[in-house]
Amino acid sequence: MASLAEKRKADVEEGPVDPRARPEELRLLEALLFASSEPLDQTALAKRMPDGVDIKAALAQLQAEYASRGVNLVRVANKWTFRTAGDLSWLMTRESTETRRLSRAAIEMLAIIAYHQPVTRAEIEEIRGVITSKGTLDVLLETGWIRPRGRRKTPGRPLTFGTTEAFLSQFSLEALSDLPGLEELKGTGLLDSRLPSGFSVPAPSDDPALRDDEEPLEIGDLELALAPAVEPEKDDGN
Amino acid sequence: MASLAEKRKADVEEGPVDPRARPEELRLLEALLFASSEPLDQTALAKRMPDGVDIKAALAQLQAEYASRGVNLVRVANKWTFRTAGDLSWLMTRESTETRRLSRAAIEMLAIIAYHQPVTRAEIEEIRGVITSKGTLDVLLETGWIRPRGRRKTPGRPLTFGTTEAFLSQFSLEALSDLPGLEELKGTGLLDSRLPSGFSVPAPSDDPALRDDEEPLEIGDLELALAPAVEPEKDDGN
Amino acid sequence: MSAEILSFETGRPADFAADEPALVVDVEGYEGPLDLLLALARQQKVDLARISILALADQYLVFIEAARKIRLELAADYLVMAAWLAFLKSRLLLPEPPNADGPSAEEMATALANRLRRLEAIREASNRLMNRPQLQRDIFPRGEPESIAEIRHPRFTATLFDLLTAYAAQRQQRVLASVHLAKRTVWSLTEARASLERLVGMAEDWSRLDEYLINYVVDPSQKATVFASSFAAALEMVREGAVELHQKQAFAPLYFRKRPPQTFDAMAAPDLPVE
Numbered sequence: 137m138a139s140l141a142e143k144r145k146a147d148v149e150e151g152p153v154d155p156r157a158r159p160e161e162l163r164l165l166e167a168l169l170f171a172s173s174e175p176l177d178q179t180a181l182a183k184r185m186p187d188g189v190d191i192k193a194a195l196a197q198l199q200a201e202y203a204s205r206g207v208n209l210v211r212v213a214n215k216w217t218f219r220t221a222g223d224l225s226w227l228m229t230r231e232s233t234e235t236r237r238l239s240r241a242a243i244e245m246l247a248i249i250a251y252h253q254p255v256t257r258a259e260i261e262e263i264r265g266v267i268t269s270k271g272t273l274d275v276l277l278e279t280g281w282i283r284p285r286g287r288r289k290t291p292g293r294p295l296t297f298g299t300t301e302a303f304l305s306q307f308s309l310e311a312l313s314d315l316p317g318l319e320e321l322k323g324t325g326l327l328d329s330r331l332p333s334g335f336s337v338p339a340p341s342d343d344p345a346l347r348d349d350e351e352p353l354e355i356g357d358l359e360l361a362l363a364p365a366v367e368p369e370k371d372d373g374n
Numbered sequence: 375m376a377s378l379a380e381k382r383k384a385d386v387e388e389g390p391v392d393p394r395a396r397p398e399e400l401r402l403l404e405a406l407l408f409a410s411s412e413p414l415d416q417t418a419l420a421k422r423m424p425d426g427v428d429i430k431a432a433l434a435q436l437q438a439e440y441a442s443r444g445v446n447l448v449r450v451a452n453k454w455t456f457r458t459a460g461d462l463s464w465l466m467t468r469e470s471t472e473t474r475r476l477s478r479a480a481i482e483m484l485a486i487i488a489y490h491q492p493v494t495r496a497e498i499e500e501i502r503g504v505i506t507s508k509g510t511l512d513v514l515l516e517t518g519w520i521r522p523r524g525r526r527k528t529p530g531r532p533l534t535f536g537t538t539e540a541f542l543s544q545f546s547l548e549a550l551s552d553l554p555g556l557e558e559l560k561g562t563g564l565l566d567s568r569l570p571s572g573f574s575v576p577a578p579s580d581d582p583a584l585r586d587d588e589e590p591l592e593i594g595d596l597e598l599a600l601a602p603a604v605e606p607e608k609d610d611g612n
Numbered sequence: 613m614s615a616e617i618l619s620f621e622t623g624r625p626a627d628f629a630a631d632e633p634a635l636v637v638d639v640e641g642y643e644g645p646l647d648l649l650l651a652l653a654r655q656q657k658v659d660l661a662r663i664s665i666l667a668l669a670d671q672y673l674v675f676i677e678a679a680r681k682i683r684l685e686l687a688a689d690y691l692v693m694a695a696w697l698a699f700l701k702s703r704l705l706l707p708e709p710p711n712a713d714g715p716s717a718e719e720m721a722t723a724l725a726n727r728l729r730r731l732e733a734i735r736e737a738s739n740r741l742m743n744r745p746q747l748q749r750d751i752f753p754r755g756e757p758e759s760i761a762e763i764r765h766p767r768f769t770a771t772l773f774d775l776l777t778a779y780a781a782q783r784q785q786r787v788l789a790s791v792h793l794a795k796r797t798v799w800s801l802t803e804a805r806a807s808l809e810r811l812v813g814m815a816e817d818w819s820r821l822d823e824y825l826i827n828y829v830v831d832p833s834q835k836a837t838v839f840a841s842s843f844a845a846a847l848e849m850v851r852e853g854a855v856e857l858h859q860k861q862a863f864a865p866l867y868f869r870k871r872p873p874q875t876f877d878a879m880a881a882p883d884l885p886v887e
Contacts, residue, residue: 163459167445167465168465170456171755174755174756184465205396205401205404206404207408220408221405224401228761229761230760230761230763233767235768236768238770238774243770246775247779248782278766279768307772308772309772327780331787335783335787409757409758458751459751460745460750463750466750481742482643485738501734503646503727503731504646544746544747545741546744554741559737
C-alpha cells in the first residue's frame, strides 16, 4: 500500500500535473476529515463518500501527500484525522512571562538562605521559628536564586541550600559579601540598635566549595530538589 | 500577487520537485492556520513565524496550492483561514449544525444594514416602507452579524447599525466591498436614500471609525440594544 | 391584520391582459404597502424604471377596495398609501397648475418608482447574499481545531530592599519574641482572688499566705507577680470583711483566715496566730 501511495504521490506532486487530474475523492476526503469534529474511521468515511471509491487507497494517497506538510493525516486508534506535524509542536505553544511577587515567607526564607548558607531546611525553620511550607521552598527553587548545594553530615543527611549566581544578578550584588552586615543593617535603621549583645549577623559566603560538615550531592539529588512538585527534603527525616 | 502565486504554484506542483524544497514557511503557515479555530490576520501570523518570512507571498502561494483542493485557504475580513471548498457543500450536509432560518423581514433588514451601513432603524424602515418589529432586530443582533455602532447626530440621536466581522465570515466575504451586486447598486444611485439620484453614493463601510454624522455609543447603549455578540472593537477608536 | 389567505380577482386596469392570472394575496405575507405595491408592479412585467405609476395606483386602489368589501381589516399604513396614491392619481390626470409649490406630480411618481426600485434592488441583493456559501451550512471551518498551549514563564520580582527588610524584621522579631512570652505569665488579680477564696473556704484557722502561694509558683520568675497579686487580692477581701490579715512585723510572714462571726470579746482581744 505504501508503495502505491508513493507512486500516486509521485504522480501528483512530481509529474507535470493538471490539477483537475487529482482524483476528486481526495478532495472529498480532505474536506470531510478537515471539518469533522472527531477522527473518522474508514466505515464512517465510506458512508459519506460516493459509492465505488477505494477509501483505503485514497486515504493512503492523502496521507502520503500530506506527509511532508505542516499538517499530516494521521491514524489514531484506527480513525483518521489531520494533525499538526509533530516537529512543529513548538509552533503550537505560546510562551508568556508573568511577573510574580514573592510571598513574604519566601523572601524571608531567601534572606535566611543568603545570610546563613549553607543552611538546611530545619535550620531555616529554627531561625524563622515557623515551619516552612513545601510550596515556599518550591517557589524559591523555581526562581533559580537558590540551589541545593550538598548534604549536611548529620543524621538524616539533610540537603543544604545556598544562593546562585542568578541571585547575585537579581539583586545587583557583585559578591555575596556585599550583603550588609550587622552594623550596616543597624546603620540603615533596618535593625534596632538596642538588640541584645549576643545578636549577630553572619558574614555570608556562597563559596561553592563544600564545608567540613557537608558532603556532596548524589546523582538524583538535583532532580529531586528541582522538580517543582517534589518535596526536596522529604526523605531527610527532619 | 496573483501572478507570483501562480508562478510559485507552478514551481511547486508542476516542476520535478524535491518535497524538501517546499519552503518551510509554508509548512509553518499551514500548521498555524489549520490549528487555529479563528481566522488569523497577517500580523498575528507574523508574530508566530520566524523573522524575515514574507508572509504575504507565502500566504498567496499557500492559497494557490490549496485552490484546487477540498480545503481552501480563504480570506475573510482580512484574516486567513482554511475552509472546506464551497462546491462540496453537498457532501458536508451531515456536518451542518442547525442553521438559523431568518425570517424574510430579518433577511431584508440584514441586507439593508449591510449595504447601507451605518444606518438607523428609521432609515431601514423608510427603505422597507414598514415598521420593523423589535423582535426582528433582536434576532439579528443575536446572530452576532450586526452591531450598534454609534448614534446619528440627528434629533433623537438614533442608534446606527453596521455589520460585524462575524458577518463577513458567515458569508465568506473578504471585505464589505465584496458584497454581491454592490457595484450595480451603486451604479443605480439607489443605495443612499438620503441623496437625490445622481449624487455620488457613499459605499457602505464597516470601518469602526465613526462617520462625521455619528457619535459614539454611551455606556448602557450596548445593553439597551441587546448585544450578546457585540464585536470586541466596540470601543475602538470611538 | 388578519391572517387569512385571500384569493380574488383584481380589477383590470387597461394595460393588463385579460388572461392575467388571478392575484393570490396572502395579506399577512406582505411586509407593508410598499411591499404590496412592488408585488403589484411585478404584475406589470416591465422594468420598474418604465412602470406606469398611474396603472399601479389603480391596481393598488382596486386591491384596497376589494379588501374593504370583504371587510378585511387593513393596517393604517395601507390606507394612508391608498389615500396618497389617489391624490397622486388625480394630480397625474389633471393638467399641472402653472406655478404650483412643491414637487410636480411627475416628480412624485418618479420618487415612488425609485423607492420601489430601491426595495427591489435590496431584495435582489439580499437574495444574492443569502445564496452565498454560508459558514456551517455550505462551508466549514476545521472541526477539531488544535489549541495553542500556553507556557507561562514566571518572572519573580524582589528587590534587595525587600530582602534586607524581611531578614532584619524576621531576626529582630525572634529576639524580641521571648519578652512577649514573659509578659503573658502575669497572674491577674481575678485569678489571685479566686484562688484565695477557695483557700479561705478550706482553712478556718490562720494560714500563711506565702506557704499557700508556693503551690501556685511553678516558675520562680513568676514568684513576684503571684505574690503581688495575691497580696492585693487579700487586702481587697479584708476591706470587704471576708478575711482577716495579720503580720507581726515588716517583712514577716503574712497570715490570713476567714473572718469569724463578730463578738464583742473577739473585737476586744483577737486571738493571734501561733508562730
